[in-house]
Amino acid sequence: MFLKNCWYVAAWSDEIGDGLFSRTLLDTPILFYRDTAGRVVALDNRCCHRAAPLSLGRLEGDCVRCMYHGLKFDPSGRCVEIPMQEHIPPQARVRAYPVEERSRWVWIWMGDPDKADPALLPDTHWLDDPGWRSLSGYMLHQANYLQVADNLCDFSHFSFVHPETVGGSVAYARAQPQVERLANGVRIIRGLEGDEPAPFVRKLRPEWETVDRWNNYDFLVPGVLLMDSGSVPVGRGGANGSREGALEFRSCQAVTPETADSTHYFFAQPHNFSIDDPEATRRIHQVLLDAFEEDRRIISGQSRMLAHDPEVRMVPLGVDAALSHFRWVMNKRIREEQAA
Template sequence: MFVRNCWYVAGWSHEVADGLFSRTILGEAICLYRDSQGAIVALADRCAHRGAPLSKGRKEGDALRCMYHGVKFDKDGACVDVPGQDKCPPNLCVSSFPVIERDNWIWIWMGDKEKADPARIPDAWSLGRPDWVYRPGYYHYDAPHMLICDNLLDFSHIGYVHPTTLGGTENISAGRPKVSRGDDLVRVERWLVNDVPAPFHNRIARFSGLVDRWHFYDFHVPGVLIMHSGVQATGTGAPEGRIQDALEFRSCQAVTPETESTSHYFYAVPRNFALDDASITEKIFEDIVTAFEEDRVMIEAQARNLPSSGWSTAPIQADTALSHFRWLMRKRLDLEGRPDTAHTATLSRMHDPAGRPGQPVGR
């Protein structure tokens, strides 16, 4: 089962243009399209008549007609026309889902509509600002959503999985980040001081000596990372809060379950320097794609290697952030009254290294 009462990223704005777009989310096929005013509509991608995909249908104004037998539904999922009969049966309807387009991401709420509060959408502001530029990315994963979240919550892997891209040193695994937990997020603050720049950094701005690197991020339920990261020459005051002549990034990444065993991964790494230099945009994107492919290969291999039952991990100190997050996810499942079954089985394989869920912290 999945946590349903939260906002998931359903896609990038550019993915839903003038036509019909289908994507499976939490095991349910969803048809996304734009109404006559350009607003996003989300309906179950299954005609209530015979189960044909509505994404193979036709837009008619704000409505959608199934092109198997011609049944037509409005944007709320109600049937408004059945060819050959005067009345529409009241049970001939399809599910609709709250959906909001914000900062170039399309957010969907798969749970109780009455609880769909837009204020609970994580603030991915850098995706919608002209003074932060990026190229958007997407990966499909043959791995459960939680394994990808684990990877994003523990950057100690960077020196080992990404030696020629985001790493450059294994020293990052030796430092202990500051980890705290809020109601719906885990906050991580990690410094790497007086060390080498990542190969990724040197490909876009050559550093002559050692640097200070930082990763500060909030990881929101159900799997959304909003991060401020950067690199600056050592001795110029970054750890004391004096950010100057730095390379700064505001990364946004979101993991959305497709099924119990597959996932969608949306990502971007906006920057606020060299805004008009398209070559830097491409260099950053190419390096990020290389690094995230390294992650994907490892995580998919891990997913294939994990037995379905009878085995659990042996946690270490580096697992603190992901253990906090799994605790939050279990809590949300409990609140929704959902059992710990196939999708959530991975939650029970990891526990807090100290044997406790940790202390909550306000935002």
């Protein structure tokens, strides 16, 4: 049971190029392509005639032709040609999904198209702002999306899962975050003054001995993380002080269910320093790849344990405040949607 009436990240812009691209989202196989004007089209990847995948078909101008029996569909999903007959039955159509492309991310709306309001899209302009640089990250988790969401709602795991990458001292795990319950997610303010630098910061700025660091972010329905994070030499006021000379990031991450047991994970780590040094951007991206492999290992292990006993009772701790609220919001939204 997934939330339908919301925007999900479906792909990086450059994943959808000249040809047909398919991806399963919310257990629904979707076909993506660009029309002749470059706009992204999203259709059910299943011909309405005999259920052949349209992704095995052929792009023809603004349309896609199923290469089983030749039915041709326009960007609205309407069948516009059946080679073997003149009459096109009105029910000969595949579902088309509202799509918005913003700052290198392609968003899709899987619910009621009338509710697909682009004003609901979160601001991720750092992904293509000329003052920021980042590379495109993607991985597939073999886990339910809520396990990935849990992970992103509680950075106390940084010290244990990521001691050699983005984590660091146990003190950072102990730093109590402020958790603000939002109607559509959670806002988390986590910072520590006078901490040792995280390992990746130590590599970027070997001369820094003690820093103020912060990870301040919103984690929003259905799984979008927008973060202001950084480090600065101790004593300048941390996140609230001057950002002059700080290492600053505006991470954009998104969690989209593939199926009940697998999850797409899109991520980038925009930075506003060394923006003319592609090698710096590449190294910062590599830190993320390494760290998220560490997450994937523990989340996959968690999935294997849950598979043995899906109904296991978990013991709630204080650090679960954010993930509990996020799960509560998701559950509430899904129940409301189902009831409507």
